[in-house]
Amino acid sequence: MNFDNYKKFIDILSQDLDAMFEHQKDYIFCKEGCSHCCEYGEYPFTEIEFNYLTEGFKNLDKKTQNIILDNFKNIKKDEKGYYVCPFLINKKCSVYDNRGIVCRTFGLLNKEADGKVNGPFCGKLGLNYSNVYDKETKELLLDVIEEMQYKNLPRVFNLDINNIRKLDLVKELGIEFGEQKPLEEWLKEYAE
Numbered sequence: 001m002n003f004d005n006y007k008k009f010i011d012i013l014s015q016d017l018d019a020m021f022e023h024q025k026d027y028i029f030c031k032e033g034c035s036h037c038c039e040y041g042e043y044p045f046t047e048i049e050f051n052y053l054t055e056g057f058k059n060l061d062k063k064t065q066n067i068i069l070d071n072f073k074n075i076k077k078d079e080k081g082y083y084v085c086p087f088l089i090n091k092k093c094s095v096y097d098n099r100g101i102v103c104r105t106f107g108l109l110n111k112e113a114d115g116k117v118n119g120p121f122c123g124k125l126g127l128n129y130s131n132v133y134d135k136e137t138k139e140l141l142l143d144v145i146e147e148m149q150y151k152n153l154p155r156v157f158n159l160d161i162n163n164i165r166k167l168d169l170v171k172e173l174g175i176e177f178g179e180q181k182p183l184e185e186w187l188k189e190y191a192e
């Protein structure tokens, strides 16, 4: 499969995301070794994202591949159907360059379909946006924002994959995202 145009798209998207994270840095607590966002989710992937992820998997050494396959066999889901991503090894993504779009966008404030602000769940753990967003009420703490006089105000983005796949750039590059389903379902099919 040829990923040239998809890679171009990911490069441009990554540059935009870097700028967004930089703009929001007063509210971002991501750091190496923090992996809560890879330990709790169902990780929706479109077909092209999953195929690109498997390219990363194929390039790994056999030992690492076996750890991932073991992780996959031992997935334990909670009552919400959330689980630890099998590609997470020692708190690091083993396929970082090939990770999905949700892996790249997670951590910022996102707009939900009903217009509410959706902050990353790690805010509840005292991480991203915990200083300016109440995860229970889904509201920004406007009094704190005013008092603290941050350089940039919190910004709400529209980073849902359903929005991203409609971007003009996607059309220009002729990218077909294909079907979308949780990572575990893709992996089940891949393993068959």
Ligand code: SF4
Binding pocket: 029, 030, 031, 034, 035, 036, 037, 038, 106, 107, 120, 122, 127, 128
């Ligand atoms: S998004 Fe949240 S959980 Fe993920 S690395 Fe950043 S701070 Fe940690």
Ligand code: SF4
Binding pocket: 037, 038, 043, 085, 086, 087, 088, 092, 093, 094, 095, 096, 099, 100, 103
């Ligand atoms: S693919 Fe990598 S970045 Fe994405 S959830 Fe899994 S471990 Fe995390």
